[in-house]
Amino acid sequence: MLKRSLFALLLSATLAAPVAAHAADPAFTLTIKDRTFDVAELDVPANVKFTLTVQNLDKVPSEFESSDLNREKVVVGGSTITVYLGPLTPGSYEFFDDFNPTARGHIVAK
């Protein structure tokens, strides 16, 4: 009985769809071209979830990374990724291209 219950728990924990991000979450875009980000500072609203689309226009891969935001995601050349972030407390959060660390910027939550 307990065995069945635990398997049921495992199955439901795996299959259960977690609560989705709100459809109306604000969305922002960063573009990588010539191995640099198009903006050095991106203002976002504090205390709400938001999505960040990172578009890599170069042919070589980049990696959007932020220790402050606990995110690390490769962006293959010519592709786009979506990064789900927040809610963030007001402040500045650094991000960089891990493959080219001179390319840096900040997300500023206000």
Next chain:
Amino acid sequence: MLRNKLVAAATLAAAALVTRHAYADFEMHYPIIDYREAELEHNGSTSVDNRSGMNNNQSYTVELGYGVTPWWEPEIEFDLGAAPGQNWTYSATTFENTFQLTPQGEYWADLGFFAEYSHAASRAAADAMTFGPLVQKEWNDAFGSGVDTLHTLNLLVSKQVGRNRNDATPVQLSWQSRLRLNAFFEPGVEYYGNFNNIADRLTMTDPTHRAGPVIVGAYNMYQYGKIKYEAGYLFGLNNATEGGTIRWRLEYEKSF
């Protein structure tokens, strides 16, 4: 998409049920895959106890893994161990798989699935499969403190297969909560519970329950890779558990 991932996870889980070797596995599994990232990882643990039969119980692993897709990372693991007063032996070769089932941060919690098949080195031991869900929750500005926190739960069941197997179905429950103070230094606490058999009552009198502090951190060398570490001390919570266990993890990873 989620269904495809679940089917792949279930297929590999079905192909991978093995018996876990005798040593407890003090390794937290995280549900986030680093796509196109190769990693070389070492985990180790040793027990500290006044009782001679429980002191210096050692377990070591060396693992090689690669994020093949944004949602699947296979790893090959080489397991060594030494029971108290005995020499090191090569105990098992393990094929690990971690599946990221949800995009990081999209939902209330991040969900993954873990499945491994462990092939025992000794003919006297059985192979084993271990599998189960991995859940991670980011909780920023916890209690309005301004501190971001990260919480991870593993719930893994094992099943021995093949020659010399037994019918028990052990369960391992692992929990880690840490403060994201700084990338180099994230202090936290963790718990590892090993229950002998699903069919038994899951009580604190079961063999091993450990909890204690842990430090997690990473040093980024950018295009030259990243070094990650974890170091913890686990206190035994009942008489059947060693008084203390030192555990550590050292990892080098590099994206390509």
